[in-house]
Amino acid sequence: MNQLSANQLIKGARDFVNEPLFESLLNQKTDAGRIREIIAKSKNKEALTLEETAALLNADEPEFIEQIFDTARQLKKDVYGNRIVLFAPIYIGNYCTNDCTYCGFRRSNHEAVRRTLTTAELHEQILNMLKMGHKRTIAVFGEHPAYSPEYIAECVRQIYSVQYKNSSIRRVNINAAPLDHEGYRIVKEAGIGTYQVFQETYHHETYAKIHPAGTRKADYMWRLDSPARAIESGCDDVGIGVLFGLANWKFEVLGLVAHAIELMSRYRIGPHTISFPRLRPASGVSLPEVALHDVCDDDFLRLIAILRLSVPYTGLIVTAREPAPIRDKVLGFGVSQIDAGCRIEVGGYVESGDAQTQQVLEKAQFELGDVRPLDEVIRQLLENGYIPSFCTACYRLGRTGEVFMEYAKPGFIQNMCTPNALVTLQEYLVDFSSPETRTVGEALIQREVAMLPENKQRTVVLDRLERVRNSAERDLYF
Numbered sequence: 068m069n070q071l072s073a074n075q076l077i078k079g080a081r082d083f084v085n086e087p088l089f090e091s092l093l094n095q096k097t098d099a100g101r102i103r104e105i106i107a108k109s110k111n112k113e114a115l116t117l118e119e120t121a122a123l124l125n126a127d128e129p130e131f132i133e134q135i136f137d138t139a140r141q142l143k144k145d146v147y148g149n150r151i152v153l154f155a156p157i158y159i160g161n162y163c164t165n166d167c168t169y170c171g172f173r174r175s176n177h178e179a180v181r182r183t184l185t186t187a188e189l190h191e192q193i194l195n196m197l198k199m200g201h202k203r204t205i206a207v208f209g210e211h212p213a214y215s216p217e218y219i220a221e222c223v224r225q226i227y228s229v230q231y232k233n234s235s236i237r238r239v240n241i242n243a244a245p246l247d248h249e250g251y252r253i254v255k256e257a258g259i260g261t262y263q264v265f266q267e268t269y270h271h272e273t274y275a276k277i278h279p280a281g282t283r284k285a286d287y288m289w290r291l292d293s294p295a296r297a298i299e300s301g302c303d304d305v306g307i308g309v310l311f312g313l314a315n316w317k318f319e320v321l322g323l324v325a326h327a328i329e330l331m332s333r334y335r336i337g338p339h340t341i342s343f344p345r346l347r348p349a350s351g352v353s354l355p356e357v358a359l360h361d362v363c364d365d366d367f368l369r370l371i372a373i374l375r376l377s378v379p380y381t382g383l384i385v386t387a388r389e390p391a392p393i394r395d396k397v398l399g400f401g402v403s404q405i406d407a408g409c410r411i412e413v414g415g416y417v418e419s420g421d422a423q424t425q426q427v428l429e430k431a432q433f434e435l436g437d438v439r440p441l442d443e444v445i446r447q448l449l450e451n452g453y454i455p456s457f458c459t460a461c462y463r464l465g466r467t468g469e470v471f472m473e474y475a476k477p478g479f480i481q482n483m484c485t486p487n488a489l490v491t492l493q494e495y496l497v498d499f500s501s502p503e504t505r506t507v508g509e510a511l512i513q514r515e516v517a518m519l520p521e522n523k524q525r526t527v528v529l530d531r532l533e534r535v536r537n538s539a540e541r542d543l544y545f
């Protein structure tokens with residue numbers, strides 16, 4: 068650990084990734100009765116311990132795998148309903164002083180086209196995202212002195228300021244390098260939603276191999292500690308994640324769960340979201356040399372279902388790194404957020420044309436797996452019975468961190484979220500959708516409204532849907 072980060076870690080910081088414990092848990096076989104007890108516990112929406120998560124990871128028998136999938140489906144329905152929240156990333160700058168072996172932005176990749184958007188370019192990008200119908204974005208940066216907290220905060224303010232007709236971005240999340248306490252306070256003041264930092268791998272030896280010594284990112288503890296620093300600084304929606312393929316997937320799931328338990332026990336706030344990208348081809352990256360623990364589709368589905376059981380109240384994100392058929396599958400048993408209609412080149416929403424025909428790898432961090440336009444993804448979701456949601460109400464009404472957890476637990480979220488999802492979907496259908504998508508969407512709204520309980524809330528929802536259809540009024544939320 069270097070001197071700088073040692074000074075800046077939270078008080079009492081500790082490395083909670085106890086490898087000998089993880090290894091021994093992963094080598095234990097649990098009897099069938101205990102596995103049934105653990106599954107029953109998770110059906111009650113209780114978060115699982117490390118020992119319980121390991122027991123599910125080791126339950127390789129088809130009977131238990133099926134039960135885990137069924138329970139994940141049930142939990143998804145009970146906690147999140149049939150909503151899927153949509154967002155898209157905006158890549159602002161790809162200069163980077165790190166040299167992560169798996170990433171197209173790493174400093175030794177001379178094929179990369181380096182660029183940071185100017186303010187005018189950022190406005191243009193956001194304008195194009197707004198024209199597609201986006202309301203939520205995540206701003207992505209390499210790690211570089213130019214991308215200071217003040218700079219990131221200014222980008223956030225610029226993004227919020229862009230207007231297209233009566234539409235604007237309503238939630239800006241961040242995926243950037245770990246900050247110190249003061250840095251997190253600065254970006255929080257700009258009104259960010261979630262601050263995401265992925266540990267990439269919780270396995271110490273692997274971490275050291277892929278993040279060369281002498282780079283900022285080589286400091287494992289600085290990164291491991293960063294969600295805690297963010298929470299202490301007021302960013303109480305934090306996102307954690309693993310880049311799957313670098314180390315054993317079961318070990319990584321224990322790392323994620325240990326991280327969630329650590330945050331929960333310190334602050335009574337778990338991670339707001341967990342992401343689980345799988346390694347993708349990238350410019351200048353030799354995938355076979357990096358992806359030594361490739362995760363096959365079957366194991367990928369299992370790990371998502373197990374996470375759903377272990378952390379029932381944490382949002383699970385699957386990005387467009389995954390191909391459409393896999394994304395469609397995992398929506399049913401755990402995932403609550405997806406990105407769609409993404410361009411991941413710096414400047415991509417203006418300059419790169421249609422992602423389906425033209426992905427410029429040298430400008431991007433990795434290759435996308437799902438390149439469908441937003442409208443197509445929305446139509447597919449609707450046809451499969453999901454409500455695509457652009458809702459941003461919670462963080463704007465202060466329902467974040469611990470408060471969010473309190474709302475989430477008694478099922479409040481479903482009562483507020485379904486109405487908010489329907490109203491934001493109605494906005495999309497009126498303002499941005501193709502005629503085909505609108506037809507399917509209006510039918511879904513009618514079906515969903517018919518299922519709302521006959522009460523005052525239902526009357527308000529009907530009124531808001533009508534106002535969005537027939538007037539320029541927008542952004543009505545509970």
Ligand code: SAM
Nearest residue numbers: 169170209210242243244265310346347349433
């Ligand atoms: N530079 C910041 C950092 O490293 O935290 C921002 C993150 S980076 C722009 C976003 C994430 O993309 C990384 O945390 C990593 O998990 C993921 N990533 C990098 N290379 C990838 C690849 N080849 N395939 C899939 N995901 C990748």
Ligand code: SF4
Nearest residue numbers: 163165167170173209
């Ligand atoms: Fe830089 Fe982040 Fe890519 Fe590593 S993952 S090279 S820190 S952009």
